[in-house]
Structures are given as structure tokens and as C-alpha cells.
Amino acid sequence: MNPSQVATVVADPASVDAAITSRFSCRAFLRDRDVPRETVLEILEVASRAPSGTNTQPWRAYVLQGATRDALADKVCAAHDAIYADPAVAAQYTEEYEYYPTKWVSPYIDRRRENGWGLYGLLGIAKGEKDKMHAQHQRNFRFFDAPVGLMFTMDRILGRGSLMDYGMFLENVMVAARARGLHTCPQAAWNGFSRIILPHVGAGEGEMLVCGMSLGYADLQAPVNTFHTPREPAASFTRWVE
Numbered sequence: 001m002n003p004s005q006v007a008t009v010v011a012d013p014a015s016v017d018a019a020i021t022s023r024f025s026c027r028a029f030l031r032d033r034d035v036p037r038e039t040v041l042e043i044l045e046v047a048s049r050a051p052s053g054t055n056t057q058p059w060r061a062y063v064l065q066g067a068t069r070d071a072l073a074d075k076v077c078a079a080h081d082a083i084y085a086d087p088a089v090a091a092q093y094t095e096e097y098e099y100y101p102t103k104w105v106s107p108y109i110d111r112r113r114e115n116g117w118g119l120y121g122l123l124g125i126a127k128g129e130k131d132k133m134h135a136q137h138q139r140n141f142r143f144f145d146a147p148v149g150l151m152f153t154m155d156r157i158l159g160r161g162s163l164m165d166y167g168m169f170l171e172n173v174m175v176a177a178r179a180r181g182l183h184t185c186p187q188a189a190w191n192g193f194s195r196i197i198l199p200h201v202g203a204g205e206g207e208m209l210v211c212g213m214s215l216g217y218a219d220l221q222a223p224v225n226t227f228h229t230p231r232e233p234a235a236s237f238t239r240w241v242e
Contacts, residue, residue, distance in 0.1 A: 026183035028222030029146035047172035052165035062201035140189040146216035
């Protein structure tokens with residue numbers, strides 16, 4: 001579509017809103033229902049229209065399917081198990097950027113706790129059941145059975161603003177997936193295992209892992225997919241300055 005055509009397009013508000021509001025972090029996928037490579041590429045093409053400062057386009061995507069996806073899952077699950085057996089091993093696996101704050105305060109810690117215990121409660125995991133918590137957390141590293149795993153990287157030389165640009169790109173991926181009947185789960189859980197992931201996908205020395213993502217068709221019969229997090233109403237975070 002050329003620029004003059006783009007300028008005349010009028011989006012259907014109902015369709016756009018439905019794609020956004022029907023998105024949720026899917027934690028159970030239909031593993032045996034494949035997503036064609038052409039569909040994945042189409043989603044990434046659409047997502048690439050995200051804005052970025054001076055059109056730097058900082059995103060790089062690695063798509064894992066089949067044996068390569070399973071091999072990565074095996075490697076990271078083994079590392080995750082090793083950390084569970086000996087917490088000192090965690091020092092070998094560090095994130096390249098701080099996704100979460102070093103100190104939690106309200107209201108963020110309250111929302112985090114509500115999210116965690118809401119999910120575990122739905123799954124019947126009680127406080128203190130560490131083995132069950134570990135097993136559920138490890139579902140991240142099996143891509144929740146999604147047939148497509150995505151790893152997103154960017155060059156380390158870029159600044160913090162590129163992470164903001166990246167967030168817009170990732171949202172585009174998730175919304176474009178919904179427009180095609182697919183679901184996603186964006187996952188920062190992978191970030192600590194970049195020393196395993198980056199060589200596996202063939203990333204260059206100058207790249208850092210931004211996050212992973214699961215992509216596929218949701219298993220709508222799975223109880224975990226009934227867990228949808230609440231949102232604050234716009235009036236609570238908006239101030240009119242007149």
C-alpha cells in the first residue's frame with residue numbers, strides 16, 4: 001500500500017477494539033494445530049509498522065518451530081531445574097536489563113500479588129507449594145505448548161528509547177495475531193536465560209534478548225485461559241489539564 005492509499009484508510013473501530021480487548025496472556029495452546037510460516041511472516045510484516053525514534057526499527061525476531069523449539073525448551077528447562085535444586089546456580093543466569101524494579105511499592109506490588117495468587121488459585125496451587133509453583137513457572141519454557149516460539153532481540157548499542165519502541169512493535173504482533181484468530185503470551189521469563197537462547201537462535205554478539213513470546217491457537221477448554229487480569233479504569237489514571 002503506497003502512502004496516498006494509507007492516508008485514506010479508515011479503520012473499523014469495532015474490529016480494532018475487539019483485537020485489542022480480546023488479547024490476553026494465553027497459557028495453554030493447541031500444540032497440534034500448526035501456524036503456517038506465511039501467517040507468522042504476515043503478522044511480523046504488519047507489526048513492523050510500529051513507530052520508532054527516527055525510524056531506527058530496533059526489532060529482530062527469531063521464529064522457533066518443531067525440533068528447534070523443543071531443543072531450546074529442553075535446554076532452558078534443564079537450567080531452570082538446576083536453579084531450583086541449587087539457588088546458587090541462578091548467578092550464572094542474569095538478565096541484560098532490569099525488567100522489574102529493584103524495590104516494589106504500592107500499587108505495583110499489590111497488583112503483582114493479585115496477579116500471582118489469582119493465577120495460582122485458579123490452578124489449585126496453594127501458598128508454599130513450591131514444587132507446583134516451579135512446575136507451573138516451567139510451562140513458560142515449554143511455550144505453553146504453542147507450536148510457535150518467538151525470541152526478540154535488539155542491538156545492545158541502542159538506548160532505552162528503543163525498548164519503548166520495541167514495546168509498540170510487540171503490541172502490534174499481539175494485536176495482528178488476534179486479527180487472525182491467534183493468541184499470544186509475551187514472556188519476560190526467558191530473559192535470564194539469554195546465554196542459552198542467543199547461541200541457540202544464532203544471534204550476533206552485539207544482540208541482547210528483549211523477551212520471548214508464545215504464538216498459536218488457544219486451548220479454550222483449559223481452565224488457565226479463563227484467567228484474565230483486571231485493568232484500572234481510564235478515569236483513575238487520567239488527569240485533565242485545562
